[in-house]
Amino acid sequence: MLTSSNTAVPLEDTARPLLELSNVxxxxxxxxxxxxxxxxxxxxxxxIALLGGNGAGKSTTLKSISGLLAPERGLVTRGNLxxxxxxxxxLTPPSRVAAGLVHVLEGRRIFEHLTPEDNLLAAFPLRGSRQRYQELREQVFTYFPRLKERARTKSGYLSGGEQQMLAIGRALMTEPExxxxxxxxxxxxxxxxxEIFEIIRKINEEQGMSVLLVEQNATAALAVVDYAYLLENGHVVMSGEAAVLRENPDVQEFYLGGAGKVDYLNVKHYRRRKRWLA
Known part of the structure; x- marks a missing residue:
């Protein structure tokens, strides 16, 4: 029996998804x-979009991925990520950012006393070069020209939309996957x-960056994503291609404002029940 003197190196599992949560x-x-x-x-x-109403577990799911549960006394007690x-x-939250994932929190968490330019600098990794910082800053300004126009204004004076653009731009400074x-x-x-969703889609297409979008505005989300998961009461109750979910009668009724689907004047009782709760 012949043996080789070289030690076999296991090949990377290229079939594995970029991100995978299992029974978390x-x-x-x-x-x-x-x-x-x-x-x-x-x-x-x-x-990908995570859809659902208030309290469905969408934000908690994101925080379990980014590692930001601890400040809210949350803990992943089961499952794999x-x-x-x-x-x-x-891994700690900074280590997860260094690995290539970044979390833009709800509520436009920016440094309001700093300028947009300083916010971008604050997010740039310390290990990076000045040249790379300048390249990424100009990339952010290309996607969000308003930020370049107001680069030296205190961020607290920006409009709500401009602050959201800055929050996304700051995340891009970490070069996430x-x-x-x-x-x-x-x-x-x-x-x-x-406008913001179109820019997000443009970033996705030009850079190949994956996007996990948490939204209550299901109509806007399903217009830009490829695939969606629907959460209720902490469970995934439905998932599928965005085009398929848009045509689902329950999703239309409960999440897409399915007005006009039912003639209430001609029925005495209307109690549509979500099929996944049956």
């Missing part, structure tokens, strides 16, 4: 079970929402 559970204060067995995956370059084949659960956006449309006009 999160508990707050060791009592409240917020998400219950959530499983999802994101391939390289995909745009893999990013690029690496177990993320033991996956960017997670929590309610980017919150408090913005429909025109601004459309």
């Amino acid at each position: 559970e999160v508990v707050y204060d060791r009592v409240f079970l917020a998400i219950k067995g959530v499983s999802l995956k994101i391939e390289q370059g995909q745009m 893999w990013f690029k084949g690496q177990d993320m659960l033991p 996956l960017i997670m956006l929590d309610e980017p449309s919150l408090g913005l006009s429909p025109l601004l929402v459309q």
Whole structure:
């Protein structure tokens, strides 16, 4: 029997998704079970939406991925979380950012006393070169020209839409492979929402960056993403291609404002029940 003197090096599992959650559970204060067995995956370059109402578990799911549960006394108590084949659960939030994932929190968390330019500098990794910083800054200004126009204005004086652009731009300074956006449309006009979502899609297409989008505005989200998961009460109750979910009668009725689907004048009782709760 012939043997080789060379040690075989295992090949990287290229079939594995970029991000994979398997049966993840999160508990707050060791009592409240917020998400219950959530499983999802994101391939390289995909745009995915997490849909659902208030309290469905969308933001908690993002925080379990980014590692930002601890300040809210939350803890992943079960399940697995893999990013690029690496177990993320033991890693700190900064280590997860260094690995290539970044989380844009709900509410436009920017440094209001700093200028947009200084906000971008604050997000740039210390290990980076000045040249790379300048390249990334100009890239952000290309995607968001308004920020360049107001680069030396205190960020607290920017409009809500400009602050959201800055929050996204600041995340781009970390050169992520996956960017997670929590309610980017919150408090913005429909025109601004459309503009920001178009820019997000452009970033996805030009850079191949994966996007995980948490949204209550299901109509806007399903117009730009490839695939979506629907959460209710901490469970994934439905998932599928965006085009398929847009045509689903339950999604239309409960999440897409299905006005006109039912003639209430000609029925005495209307009690449509979500099929996944049956």
